[in-house]
Amino acid sequence: MIRLTVNGKEQELDVDPQTPLLWVLREQLRLTGTKFGCGMAQCGACTVHVNGTAQRSCVMPLAAVQDQQVTTIEGLAPSDDELHPLQQAWIDEQVPQCGYCQSGQLMSAASLLASNANPSDEEIDAAMQGNICRCGMYGRIKKAIKNVAGVGYFDPARGEV
């Protein structure tokens, strides 16, 4: 039995402890907002928070999160009728296209802003470099992060997104 807390709720799981957290979230806990993309921590689609920090759940054995606090995209919003500011910014900037990578993008961005409220462009690039978006919405993602970070919009002279 492995115990952990997911989105504030305690869970006790009888699963092979080597199973990556991703599959436990999706199959046992039916939290399907966390996505499978590559299985080797290359794309970021499976990003969740472990104790508030972004981690790739596809390579994290369940045993490694024993007694830890896991947050998934379903637990990012502060309450059922309130969005996380990044989620609202994602809507405002019309960020998602296919949407498949966006749970991971949001979890990486939330982890960044939690530790660095005013990241520079370079810090955003560094924090987000592990998250691939095949629809290529990097410009909109960056703009949405900056809107929430309160460092203003892109310089219009450099181009609107």
Add this chain to the structure above:
Amino acid sequence: MGKWTRRAFITTGVVAGGGLAIGVALRPGHRTPELAPLVSSDDETLVNVWVKLDSKNVATVIVPHSEMGQGAQTALAQMLAEEMDADWDLVQFEEAPPVPEYANYLLGYGIIGEVPKVLVPTFDGLMIKVAQSMAMQITGGSLSIRSTGQYGMRIAGAAAREMLVEAAAQTWQVPAAEIQTEASQLIHAASNRRAPYAEFAAVAAQMQPPSSPSLKSADEFRIIGHHVQRRDIPSKVDGSAQFAMDVHVPGMVYATVQRAPVFGGGVDKLDASAAKQVKGVIDVVTLPGSNKEDPFSGRQNIGETVAVVAEGYWPAKQGLNALAVEWNHYGRDSMGSDEIFAQFDRDITAGVERENDRLQGDVSMALENAAQVVEAEYRVPYLAHACMEPMNATAHVQNGQCELWIGCQNPLGFRDAVAEALGMEPGNVKVHNHFMGGGFGRKANPDYAIQAALLAQKVQRPVQLIWSREEDIRQDYYRPAVRSRFRAAIDANGEVASWENTYVDKHEPAEAPLIPYAVGSQDIGYVASPTNIPFGAWRSVDHTQHGFFTESFIDELAAAKEVDPYEFRANLLRDKPRHLAVLNKAAKEAGWEQPLAPGRGRGIALQESFGTLVAEVVEVTVTDGDVKVDRVVAAVDPGLAISPDGLKAQIESGIIYGLSAAMFGEVTIENGAVAQSNFHDYQILRMQDSPVIETHVINSGGPVGGAGEPGTPAIAPALANAVFDATGSRVRQLPLKNYDLKFRIEESDEVA
């Protein structure tokens, strides 16, 4: 009964259960029984095939295209809502069920005159030959807006509005001409009457449909061409959006697969004993291969597959890893990318059975009289689609029926392909289509759905099949590797007198290799050079390679003449006002005239595709062998932008997709199999490599063009041309990562 309008066929009928319905279709026939399931409750009235109204005055638009991120469902709903004068806040949409009544094959065939073969990739070739009138419901070819939208949605909306007006006129006993519509309301000002559409839906449904509903002119639009938020986005920020892999069917088990790594290979020996020891493994299954010919893709030789079914994906994957398989390569394991390109070289040189795309003037004469002859040869590698969502499908086969949960670009084609594989009538396969986590052409091929269905049939439980990323990269239907050879004559007056081009591997669209430039003599053609590598439509299909080839070569001609590449193009487009307008706009907005610092460069390219013209200017900085793309300026003429922000998003997306391929994208063949396997060796553009993109839209009033693909073709040549501007090195082979530009500057153009 029914009536032909100018562009559509409108039918009326009674829906089972007592509701009244009017159907708008684009071919004659009785489809009333199929309308019944759409009216799911007593308070809904089907006004026509594309829209139903409920008692709360909510109009639900039924969209016959799938959503893979391109936003077409929102844009199509906008088009219907516009003509219907609907309140946008009271408009919903849902994807049409995969039944032939929603097929758009005849829509394209009857209205446009010819269905581009690009739309046929997975449609069973045999069936196409047998029944030309066979239906399709496929999302591709950037066709949703310009075909379904223009000829279906707008007419349906206008017809619905006119019928509602007529219904109100009869009830209120006033002339229809005095009734106005606004925001889903009927208004008769003289008698101060006002009522929601819903009040007259049932009456309207009994009426004879209008024979030619009148459409609005562009200056009357208040929804088309205005910004609306995409309706699918809120569900995509909180994890609730349902992709096929998110489905849970009671009793479901999981499976993962490996197909013969050499295309067309088979299983020689299989030892499953270790796999069956893995806790949670239920069964090990071998699935058959196939070897089929179809008119779009040619012969597709698909190998046998081993599959492991288990209680979860993880045990299934552990089981697959534990399988000991000996593959039979049938002698196809000696081919590599080098041999393939050498074969292309030989076949182009031999020119056997060369076919022409365009033959005009006298190219030989022009070459004889040339003051200067310019030659160049280009090549591009195989590319995988690498959708973020790996291939997956969930199937349940029982009692002679199959239910399929899938995300795909061609639900009707998938239904038919799965039915054929299971030996069922198509009507016994029920398809639930979902959001796709990217499609880009890949999810028009039903191979993964067939695998899931066969596994579900075998184990007699619902099966969710999930491919590993490795399988996704190694078992794609690839953008082909292509070689293309050019020769041009420049005459004594400095004019480009001839353009000669031969390439391998022609697919669609047919016009992709044609140039818009005023060159008198042209000989553009191709030779067949078949390989064993499966072909698939990849975002913008043949335009991706030909855009790179032709727009690189025109740049080389400008360089040979020592003329500015923008001015050079503009001069050759003097009789093409729409082309010239996008070229000028991109150059102007990019500040083409402004000098750049040493090590920086600017390149321009132009490609019309899917009815939309796009010019792009790329700015790069080259330092120590690294190329950084700083900025892309795009000018786009789609005729009319239905959803301006949606169009911009598609252009941005197309640019990044094409840029990712141009900089990093390369699938190589080694020993008959794909050498790459995951994102560490099939590299994708990431945020730090992503340029600022500025998109400028020109609503020229021309025919409405596509949006999903046209952003892609111009980016690779614009990038290569910018690198040339910065370094003097001509990039003739993609991807750019293979060049060490620090060492390249003074050298020839061969790849290190």
